[in-house]
Amino acid sequence: MLGDYSLGDLGAIFAMQGFAGLILFSVYVLMALGLAIIFGQMGVINMAHGEFMILGAYVTYFCSEFFQAQLPSLFPAYFFVAMALAFVASGALGMLVEWTLIKRLYKRPLDTLLATWGLSLILQQTYRSVFGPREVGVVLPDWLLGSLPVTDVIEVPINGVFVMCLTTLITVTVALLMYKSRWGQQVRAVVQNRVMAGAVGIDTEKVDRLTFGLGCGIAGVAGSAFTMIGSTGPTSGQLYIVDTFLIVVFGGATSLLGTIASAFSISQTQSTLEFFLSGSMAKVITLLTVVAILMLRPQGLFTLKVRR
Amino acid sequence: MKTAPSFLNRRDMLALAVVAALLLIVFPALLDGFRLNLVGKYLTYAFVAVGLVLCWGYGGILSLGQGVFFALGGYGMAMYLKLEASSVENTKIQSTPGIPDFMDWNQITELPYFWQPFHSLPLTILLIILVPAFFAFVIGSAMFKRRVSGVYFAIITQAIAAIATILIIGQQGYTGGVNGITDLRTLHGWDIRTDSAKFILYFVNVVLLLSVVGLALFVRASKLGRILVAMREKEDRVRFSGYSVANFQIFVFCLAGVFAALGGAMFTLQVGFMSPSLVGIVPSIEMVIFTAVGGRMSLFGAIYGTLAVNFAKTSLSESFPELWLLGLGGLFIAVVLAFPNGLAGIWNDYVQPPIDRALKLRPKHQGDDVAKQAASTAPAE
Numbered sequence: 231m232l233g234d235y236s237l238g239d240l241g242a243i244f245a246m247q248g249f250a251g252l253i254l255f256s257v258y259v260l261m262a263l264g265l266a267i268i269f270g271q272m273g274v275i276n277m278a279h280g281e282f283m284i285l286g287a288y289v290t291y292f293c294s295e296f297f298q299a300q301l302p303s304l305f306p307a308y309f310f311v312a313m314a315l316a317f318v319a320s321g322a323l324g325m326l327v328e329w330t331l332i333k334r335l336y337k338r339p340l341d342t343l344l345a346t347w348g349l350s351l352i353l354q355q356t357y358r359s360v361f362g363p364r365e366v367g368v369v370l371p372d373w374l375l376g377s378l379p380v381t382d383v384i385e386v387p388i389n390g391v392f393v394m395c396l397t398t399l400i401t402v403t404v405a406l407l408m409y410k411s412r413w414g415q416q417v418r419a420v421v422q423n424r425v426m427a428g429a430v431g432i433d434t435e436k437v438d439r440l441t442f443g444l445g446c447g448i449a450g451v452a453g454s455a456f457t458m459i460g461s462t463g464p465t466s467g468q469l470y471i472v473d474t475f476l477i478v479v480f481g482g483a484t485s486l487l488g489t490i491a492s493a494f495s496i497s498q499t500q501s502t503l504e505f506f507l508s509g510s511m512a513k514v515i516t517l518l519t520v521v522a523i524l525m526l527r528p529q530g531l532f533t534l535k536v537r538r
Numbered sequence: 539m540k541t542a543p544s545f546l547n548r549r550d551m552l553a554l555a556v557v558a559a560l561l562l563i564v565f566p567a568l569l570d571g572f573r574l575n576l577v578g579k580y581l582t583y584a585f586v587a588v589g590l591v592l593c594w595g596y597g598g599i600l601s602l603g604q605g606v607f608f609a610l611g612g613y614g615m616a617m618y619l620k621l622e623a624s625s626v627e628n629t630k631i632q633s634t635p636g637i638p639d640f641m642d643w644n645q646i647t648e649l650p651y652f653w654q655p656f657h658s659l660p661l662t663i664l665l666i667i668l669v670p671a672f673f674a675f676v677i678g679s680a681m682f683k684r685r686v687s688g689v690y691f692a693i694i695t696q697a698i699a700a701i702a703t704i705l706i707i708g709q710q711g712y713t714g715g716v717n718g719i720t721d722l723r724t725l726h727g728w729d730i731r732t733d734s735a736k737f738i739l740y741f742v743n744v745v746l747l748l749s750v751v752g753l754a755l756f757v758r759a760s761k762l763g764r765i766l767v768a769m770r771e772k773e774d775r776v777r778f779s780g781y782s783v784a785n786f787q788i789f790v791f792c793l794a795g796v797f798a799a800l801g802g803a804m805f806t807l808q809v810g811f812m813s814p815s816l817v818g819i820v821p822s823i824e825m826v827i828f829t830a831v832g833g834r835m836s837l838f839g840a841i842y843g844t845l846a847v848n849f850a851k852t853s854l855s856e857s858f859p860e861l862w863l864l865g866l867g868g869l870f871i872a873v874v875l876a877f878p879n880g881l882a883g884i885w886n887d888y889v890q891p892p893i894d895r896a897l898k899l900r901p902k903h904q905g906d907d908v909a910k911q912a913a914s915t916a917p918a919e
Contacts, residue, residue: 352871
């Protein structure tokens with residue numbers, strides 16, 4: 231299958247597909263970061279993660295509509311407002327869910343799976359009733375459209391570059407928050423030993439709620455970024471939940487670095503394969519490889535050694 | 539009592555008799571042909587739910603990929619029926635007569651090798667049992683030998699369900715794609731589309747289901763069943779006692795897979811098609827919720843739970859399609875938060891004691907103390 235292309239063409243193809251893979255990688259990282267915090271750190275299987283993401287996407291959509299109608303002069307900057315609002319909306323919903331539902335289920339991780347699946351069904355139906363069943367797309371401001379020519383055959387889209395910068399920023403922020411701040415220290419203490427963390431005076435309930443809220447908020451931002459790449463419908467979140475979980479598990483659930491590494495390898499494999507095979511076969515082969523590796527190495531790529 | 543097999547106590551016999559009477563006498567007497575066929579369809583999901591009770595309730599292994607096994611059985615049966623419906627004289631307008639119509643549409647000119655065994659009915663039935671068992675064995679031995687458990691197992695099986703769906707939809711020429719395998723006509727020359735055939739198939743289905751429940755009861759009462767419960771409660775202690783935990787887990791996972799495949803095969807026979815909509819993540823999780831609603835520890839509860847959820851689904855989605863998803867979601871949350879033991883838990887707590895008193899049955903039985911113990915650890919409402 232490689233014979234039809236010259237060496238230069240192949241180089242350009244790999245560069246372009248590699249860049250497409252990088253955009254996919256950025257979105258995967260954003261989605262998986264939230265889940266890595268909720269699932270990897272807290273041990274809660276949040277099947278409604280995709281729905282939190284979609285909430286962020288809807289918030290972005292309404293922001294774009296609002297700015298277009300009411301504040302056209304500020305339209306070029308609406309995306310930043312939308313992302314902040316998406317974070318707040320998804321985070322607030324996440325904290326509400328933690329308070330009403332998840333709080334009661336910390337000792338039964340498999341049951342969080344069922345309960346949050348129920349939650350995701352409810353959210354999907356709510357989106358369908360409130361926002362309508364049709365898929366919606368946002369209008370991007372002019373400065374995000376078009377592409378940057380790198381060489382005469384290779385071009386990179388600007389919105390892709392923007393998503394990558396955004397992902398880098400958020401990842402660095404989360405890493406600083408988790409590993410350098412006092413709050414992150416508390417989160418890690420609660421994760422490693424809930425009872426002892428409580429005994430040394432950490433308000434574990436508050437830490438849990440904020441952690442869950444942060445994870446959901448990041449999902450909201452991911453949804454916001456996602457609108458630049460695809461359209462948003464009530465069930466769009468469902469499509470990504472399996473990929474996201476696989477990324478987190480593949481990376482080693484407790485390691486943020488692992489999450490990034492696994493998102494990178496999965497997205498690059500998929501986008502490179504997509505060029506040579508049909509989209510569905512590329513996906514099947516990627517997922518099968520991941521499952522096969524997980525069967526051989528169930529703890530994932532990177533693991534944190536904790537005595538249990 | 540001397541005639542009864544030793545693995546059935548009086549209470550189980552009573553429960554089995556009630557289920558049998560309900561499914562074999564009450565439903566056929568009360569429901570018309572269409573509704574009875576619908577009940578038959580629901581009961582094919584009950585096969586999966588019974589398997590999940592053993593696998594999840596007793597073994598503690600939550601599989602979110604049972605739809606894959608259901609599909610292996612269902613597609614196996616559908617492939618046999620499709621080949622029979624695609625005889626050379628039935629398909630002579632195609633450019634390649636004698637192969638299924640969807641293959642012809644996809645420019646495939648020869649029957650693929652993995653379709654060949656499905657020309658023969660005995661071989662088909664054998665494959666319906668062996669392929670899922672083998673598949674479950676491969677997954678199980680890869681995962682359980684490495685002590686993958688709980689959450690990780692659930693997520694990986696879910697990924698397998700997703701892969702299976704994408705694969706079936708993507709390989710349209712070999713599997714019928716998103717439409718599945720449709721237009722099935724005869725089983726070994728016997729037309730399965732007539733009302734009388736559907737009536738007979740319903741009874742075949744119920745008898746098969748009751749045998750599966752009987753087998754599950756036997757497993758539960760055996761030493762194996764006790765070890766399964768012990769493993770769920772404290773896996774390490776069982777391991778330190780010298781049992782090979784992985785082998786027991788593999789066995790119960792294979793058994794649940796075969797049950798699901800039998801359900802799938804009966805589904806194809808009764809409904810007349812098989813499609814990827816029954817394979818993926820959503821149907822697989824729905825099968826788990828049937829089990830959860832019925833009570834994850836109760837084999838009979840699995841049947842009642844499946845029937846109850848599906849009746850609710852059909853009637854709600856007929857009259858209030860908007861409410862159905864909200865209702866299903868609420869049901870998930872309510873079952874998990876308030877009734878972890880499902881319908882069976884409610885029955886054991888509130889209905890069974892008066893009946894026991896009336897019948898002067900002693901409630902003590904090795905299978906029951908487990909349920910009691912689980913019920914007592916449930917959170918108070």
